[in-house]
Amino acid sequence: MLLPDTKRILLKLSGEVLMGEQEFGIDAEFVAGLAEEVKAAHDTGLEICLVIGGGNIFRGISGAAKGLDRTTADYMGMMATVMNALAMQNALENAGVETRVQSAIPMPAVCEPYIRRRAERHLEKGRIVIFAAGTGNPFFTTDTGAALRAAEMNCDALLKGTSVDGVYDKDPKKADDAVRFETISYSQVLSANLKVMDAAAVALCRENDIPIVVFSIREKGNVKRVLAGEGVQTIVRKD
Numbered sequence: 001m002l003l004p005d006t007k008r009i010l011l012k013l014s015g016e017v018l019m020g021e022q023e024f025g026i027d028a029e030f031v032a033g034l035a036e037e038v039k040a041a042h043d044t045g046l047e048i049c050l051v052i053g054g055g056n057i058f059r060g061i062s063g064a065a066k067g068l069d070r071t072t073a074d075y076m077g078m079m080a081t082v083m084n085a086l087a088m089q090n091a092l093e094n095a096g097v098e099t100r101v102q103s104a105i106p107m108p109a110v111c112e113p114y115i116r117r118r119a120e121r122h123l124e125k126g127r128i129v130i131f132a133a134g135t136g137n138p139f140f141t142t143d144t145g146a147a148l149r150a151a152e153m154n155c156d157a158l159l160k161g162t163s164v165d166g167v168y169d170k171d172p173k174k175a176d177d178a179v180r181f182e183t184i185s186y187s188q189v190l191s192a193n194l195k196v197m198d199a200a201a202v203a204l205c206r207e208n209d210i211p212i213v214v215f216s217i218r219e220k221g222n223v224k225r226v227l228a229g230e231g232v233q234t235i236v237r238k239d
């Protein structure tokens, strides 16, 4: 086990990777593969909270750059995360896992509103709870939403499955000589302004002593591998 005594995790999956090989949107086959991986982790007895980003559909900051009002663009981004949550719910249920989606922005015709105690009960019953719409507030990201839910739900760790295999000393997509950290402290990530996760999310995890594990979700089988301590990843934790 990567982190001993881990019973409940929050798994944050990049929205961007849901595109698979496409240029936009949701690759249903890729999502089905991801669902199988999440199921395999769930089958080991772990309680799993899920958060999915929205980068495959819409990011507020890109919308704002094209002239949209930032707040409106952020609400659009949050709605994109609800679409991804529904796609993942569908894939998980096809794989035979019971799930509930809870949205930070109430959409009663589509999913449950976020109610912490209710989410707790779902987890106790063995369901995977997918938290959608981030924090429900503009000017945030799903990473911060994930950190917030991880703290509220008393998760033992936040696993960020993204397009890179860990935290580097500089952006590995921009610098060939970037070096990956095996472990790094919250404070180092913040003081060096390493961009793999937004600062609010890192600070929230630091305050609540929730280790963050950054790994690549593009590589098949990585969820199980990382949980078993066999994968390539970076652990962000206190000194």
Ligand SMILES: Nc1ncnc2c1ncn2[C@@H]1O[C@H](COP(=O)(O)OP(=O)(O)OP(=O)(O)O)[C@@H](O)[C@H]1O
Residues within 6 Å of the ligand: 013, 014, 015, 016, 017, 052, 053, 054, 055, 056, 142, 143, 161, 162, 163, 164, 166, 167, 168, 169, 170, 171, 172, 173, 174, 194, 195, 196, 197
């Ligand atoms: N120091 C760094 N170490 C690792 N990755 C970094 C670093 N600095 C910047 N990055 C970039 O951070 C990105 C991952 O974070 P990002 O928030 O963009 O994705 P995500 O949260 O997984 O996706 P989404 O927003 O679609 O959910 C990678 O694309 C990587 O290039």
Ligand SMILES: O=c1ccn([C@@H]2O[C@H](COP(=O)(O)O)[C@@H](O)[C@H]2O)c(=O)[nH]1
Residues within 6 Å of the ligand: 015, 052, 053, 054, 055, 058, 059, 060, 061, 073, 074, 075, 076, 077, 078, 079, 080, 081, 133, 134, 135, 136, 137, 138, 139, 140, 141, 142, 143, 144, 145
């Ligand atoms: O709490 C939140 C979470 C997200 N947003 C908006 O949604 C998009 C998509 O989320 P990503 O984390 O980038 O995948 C984000 O760009 C924001 O525009 C938000 O406003 N508040």
